[in-house]
Structures are given as C-alpha cells and as structure tokens.
Amino acid sequence: MKIYIILVSMLLIFNIYTQQRIVSKRAKRFLYIISIISIALIIGLRDYAVGFDTETNIYIFNIISSMDLKSTIISPPWNLERGYLLFIWIIGQFTKNASIFLLIISFFDLFLVGRWIWINSKTPFLSLIIFTCVFLTFFLTGMRQSIAISIILFAYDDIKSKKLIGFLFKVFIASLFHISALVFLFAYPLAKLKWERIYLLALAIAFPIVYFVRISIFSNILTQIEKYSDFMILDHGAPVTYTLLLILIILSAFIISKGKISDKKELQINFNIVAFAIIIMPLVSVNGSIMRVAMYFSIFICLLLPQIYNLIVDRNLRLIFEMITIALLIILFFYNIINSQTYIYHFINFNNY
Numbered sequence: 001m002k003i004y005i006i007l008v009s010m011l012l013i014f015n016i017y018t019q020q021r022i023v024s025k026r027a028k029r030f031l032y033i034i035s036i037i038s039i040a041l042i043i044g045l046r047d048y049a050v051g052f053d054t055e056t057n058i059y060i061f062n063i064i065s066s067m068d069l070k071s072t073i074i075s076p077p078w079n080l081e082r083g084y085l086l087f088i089w090i091i092g093q094f095t096k097n098a099s100i101f102l103l104i105i106s107f108f109d110l111f112l113v114g115r116w117i118w119i120n121s122k123t124p125f126l127s128l129i130i131f132t133c134v135f136l137t138f139f140l141t142g143m144r145q146s147i148a149i150s151i152i153l154f155a156y157d158d159i160k161s162k163k164l165i166g167f168l169f170k171v172f173i174a175s176l177f178h179i180s181a182l183v184f185l186f187a188y189p190l191a192k193l194k195w196e197r198i199y200l201l202a203l204a205i206a207f208p209i210v211y212f213v214r215i216s217i218f219s220n221i222l223t224q225i226e227k228y229s230d231f232m233i234l235d236h237g238a239p240v241t242y243t244l245l246l247i248l249i250i251l252s253a254f255i256i257s258k259g260k261i262s263d264k265k266e267l268q269i270n271f272n273i274v275a276f277a278i279i280i281m282p283l284v285s286v287n288g289s290i291m292r293v294a295m296y297f298s299i300f301i302c303l304l305l306p307q308i309y310n311l312i313v314d315r316n317l318r319l320i321f322e323m324i325t326i327a328l329l330i331i332l333f334f335y336n337i338i339n340s341q342t343y344i345y346h347f348i349n350f351n352n353y
Contacts, residue, residue, distance in 0.1 A: 003042060003345050004337060008330055011035060011132060015125035015326075019319075028124075035128055036114035043139055044106030045099070045347050051140040052342055058098045065092020065101075083176025084144050105143060112150035120156065120266070122306040129326055130302045133333035134245075137343050138295060145292050148178035152296055155184070159191045159269060184296045190272040194261075206279050239291065241332065242298075243281045249301055250275055253308045270304040273297050 014035060018028045048055045064072055064085055072089045073082055091104055113131065121127040139146045151174040158167035167188055174181035253271050254261065261271050277297035283290040305325065312318040337343045 001334075001337065001345065003347075004334070007038060007042060008129070008132060008333070010038065011125060011129045012326070015123070015129060018125055019123065029118075032114070032118060032124055032128075035125070036110050039128070039132065039136070040103075040106045040110035042345070043110070043136070044103035046102065046140060046345065047347060048098075050343065050345055051137075053141050053143060054102075057143045058101070061088050061092065061098060061101050062096075064089050065096055081144065081176050081178060083173070084147065084178070087147070087177070105147065106139075109139060109146050109150045112153055116153040116156060117302060120303050122310045123322075126306050126309075126322060126326075127302040130305055130329060131299075133329035134301070135295070135299055136333075137336060137340075138292075140343060142292055142295075145178045145180065145295070148174040148181040149296055149299060151177065152181055152184050153299075155187075156269075159188060160266065164188065180293050181296065183293050186276060187273055187297070190276055191269040193272050194268065239281070239284055242291075243278065245332070246274060246278045246281070246298060246301070249304060249308070250278065253304060256308050256311050264307075266303075267307050270300045270307060273300045274304050 014031045017023060018031060046054065048058050060078060060080070063077060065088065067076075067089070069086075069089060072085050076082075076085050078085075088101070091101055095101065117124050117127045117131070151170060155167045155170040155174075158164070158170065168185075171181060171184050174184070250271065253267070257264070257267065261268050274297060277294045277300075280290065280294045280297065284294065309318050309322055309325075312321060
C-alpha cells in the first residue's frame with residue numbers, strides 16, 4: 001500500500017508544480033520521464049501474487065522461453081495469440097529470469113502509454129494521475145491485453161490524421177497480442193460522428209436497450225467466436241461506480257463545452273470513443289471479461305478529462321474541478337485496492353525466480 005501512496009503523492013506534487021507558468025518544458029519532460037519510469041518499475045517489480053494473471057503469465061513465459069521457435073508458433077501448449085507467444089519467446093532468448101520478463105513488458109507498455117499521453121494530453125501529469133487511479137490495477141493483471149491496448153494507442157494518430165491503412169495495420173498488430181483489440185475498429189467511424197444534443201439522447205436510449213438485450217448479444221454473438229465459446233453467462237451486477245464515472249465525464253464534457261463537442265476535433269474523437277465504452281458497459285453484467293473490451297475505449301478518459309477542464313476559462317475554477325476529480329479518483333483507487341487482496345503490493349522476491 002505504501003508504494004501506491006508514494007506514487008500518487010509524487011504525481012500530485014508534479015502536477016501542481018508543472019502547472020506553474022515558470023516551469024520550463026525541459027523540466028516538465030524530465031519530471032514526466034521520472035513518473036513514467038516509476039510507474040513502469042512498480043508494475044515490473046511486482047511479486048507474482050500481485051494481479052490475477054501474473055502467476056499464469058510467468059508460468060507461460062517459463063515454458064515458452066525453453067521451447068524452439070517452430071513449436072512456439074505451430075504447436076504451442078496454449079491457444080494464445082501468436083504475436084504474444086512470439087514476443088515472450090524472443091524475450092526468453094535473452095533472459096530466463098521472470099522478473100526481467102515482467103520489467104520488459106512493463107517498460108514496453110509504459111513507453112507507449114507515456115508517449116501517447118505526452119503528445120496528446122493538455123496536462124500530462126493529470127492524465128498520469130487518471131491512468132494510475134483507474135487503469136494501473138488492470139496493467140498489473142491483464143498482461144496480454146495491456147500490450148494490445150498500448151499498441152492501440154499508437155493508432156490514435158491515424159484516427160486524427162484520417163490514415164485508414166495505418167490505423168488498420170496497428171489494430172491488426174495489437175490483435176496479435178489479444179484478439180479483442182479488433183473491437184477498436186469501431187473507433188475509426190466513431191471519430192467522424194458529430195455530436196449534437198440528439199446524439200446524446202440516442203446514447204441515453206442505447207444504454208438501457210443494450211442492457212435489456214445483453215444476454216442475447218452475448219450468447220448469439222460473442223460465444224460464437226471459437227476463442228470465447230466456453231465463456232459462461234454470469235448475470236451479475238454491472239460495475240456501477242465505473243459506469244457512473246464514465247457517464248459523469250461524458251455529461252461534464254457536453255455541459256462544459258455547451259454542447260459544441262464537434263467544434264474541437266480531438267475533443268470530438270475522445271468524446272465519441274469514451275461514449276462507446278458506456279454502451280459496452282451493460283455487457284459487463286453478463287460476463288466480467290467484457291470489462292477488458294471496454295478498456296480499449298475507456299482509457300481515453302486520460303485525454304478527455306484534461307480537455308474538458310481546459311475549456312474552463314477561469315483558472316481558479318479549473319483548478320477546483322481538477323482537485324475534486326483527483327480526490328474522487330484517489331478515493332476510488334484505494335477503495336479498489338483495499339477491497340481486492342490481489343492488488344496489495346509486494347515487491348518481487350528475486351530468489352523465487
């Protein structure tokens with residue numbers, strides 16, 4: 001728990017410090033690099049017991065790293081995406097140490113996430129705080145999908161510049177690490193959707209409709225995919241807090257922008273992508289694994305929230321909104337940590353590997 005407190009405190013201090021106008025771009029970049037490295041080290045130096053899938057991924061690495069390339073690609077022990085198996089096989093040719101394996105994956109992910117935030121965020125440190133509080137626990141768990149999401153973020157440049165071929169290529173590469181990345185193909189046409197009040201009404205109507213037909217959607221579509229045919233329908237409650245968070249962000253964007261979402265290109269893109277995550281959320285109540293699909297879209301709140309706050313002209317009012325948001329996200333973060341023992345942090349014991 002202490003390591004999370006230190007990380008969040010550091011990001012808070014950096015966020016406050018870098019928003020002073022006297023701070024140079026060079027100083028901001030230096031502090032940003034320190035932040036990215038710190039997050040990567042926390043993810044990479046975790047013990048095998050931290051995160052639901054960490055131990056499984058270490059076991060897969062230990063097996064694949066000792067296999068030959070042909071067997072890894074043609075007849076692997078697991079029916080996993082070949083891009084992921086090839087990736088860990090390559091790592092295994094340089095090291096058989098599982099702790100180094102985790103570090104390589106974490107630095108790979110954070111380099112891509114960090115680059116995406118630095119280039120596109122209005123306030124990078126606020127975006128890092130959002131990423132830490134909302135998505136850090138997922139990056140501690142979903143190794144294959146965290147790689148896929150990190151690659152997907154590269155496709156954001158192609159969405160903005162309307163380069164369809166580059167977008168399709170990057171989504172395809174991401175799908176080689178986790179097939180669910182193909183769902184992000186929806187992002188390209190979504191980016192062109194110009195939002196008016198009627199579309200917000202359509203979103204409000206679509207959400208309950210998807211909720212009421214969620215079991216049919218899951219059983220008739222998702223379970224027909226061979227890879228997910230054995231997924232059980234588990235009709236339980238949707239993640240209410242997370243869903244309300246996304247809805248609140250969307251409503252805030254619409255209200256603060258005075259309904260003129262389409263006047264700003266990047267705001268429109270991020271708004272549409274996050275709005276699509278809301279439509280997916282009812283399916284999570286059928287099977288929790290769908291939450292991982294929503295992550296491809298919901299991670300764009302890291303860009304959307306800073307964009308929303310930058311629309312507020314009054315600087316003092318903007319800072320008040322930021323601090324309230326940060327406080328709520330920190331409470332949510334530590335609440336999730338406390339209520340899930342798998343995220344209680346322990347550094348890796350190198351003697352075990």
